[in-house]
């Protein structure tokens with residue numbers, strides 16, 4: 001999979017280099033690049049925002065730098081199609097960002113970390129990435145998805161995460177302030193599949209933090225990213241119920257014991273106890289999820305809980 005993040009604060013995305021996501025990049029399961037639309041602003045001050053037509057508080061992101069940033073990553077994405085798994089591990093750790101001068105702020109994705117960036121302009125930086133693949137890859141099976149993080153979006157759920165995990169190329173456009181000029185999205189719908197997504201019913205200052213959450217939720221579903229895929233099947237939001245509580249050694253800690261059933265060695269009893277715990281916990285914390293359960297998936301013992 002290939003993921004591009006468009007953000008005027010590329011440093012916000014630095015945590016994507018860490019942990020399992022960073023390892024997925026190193027292992028060649030994921031190509032990840034951050035691009036700053038400010039690199040494509042042409043005026044002396046590299047302006048990316050302006051006051052809203054019709055008045056009102058805050059600033060609105062101008063459409064042109066965002067359109068050029070999207071075009072640049074789409075150009076790079078096309079010639080990279082199908083090469084995600086063959087990328088040399090040496091350069092894969094770099095989550096690159098284009099800085100405000102339009103030069104690549106870090107090494108391009110295809111060179112070792114610390115290698116001086118050869119690009120002399122934002123267009124060159126994108127071009128050098130496009131030219132990086134030795135052979136043309138097979139045509140992408142469908143157009144990239146442009147995720148637009150917004151409190152006005154459809155709610156991002158585990159189901160949405162599974163859908164996005166099937167895609168070859170995701171682009172995240174992190175708006176700031178009051179959002180991006182609507183005409184950018186209208187135009188983008190002619191180039192990509194646009195999906196406005198929200199983490200939930202609260203307001204963040206911009207899309208970057210939401211993108212960290214969404215990218216983590218999606219990439220951990222890519223085969224090979226998580227060591228033990230069985231852990232995916234058991235977790236909260238996979239079977240419509242929250243997870244059961246877990247315990248480890250010692251059997252007694254600060255005068256608290258582990259439930260007897262878990263020490264019994266009786267696997268059927270343990271499975272039943274865990275299922276009961278899931279049902280009770282979900283009913284208490286998330287009654288909305290209980291109402292959404294398919295009654296056909298409840299057994300007789302479930303109904304007794």
Ligand code: 6GU
Nearest residue numbers: 149150199200202204210
């Ligand atoms: Cl995706 N973006 C912003 N700015 N605020 C949010 C959100 C996203 N999800 C919840 N609040």
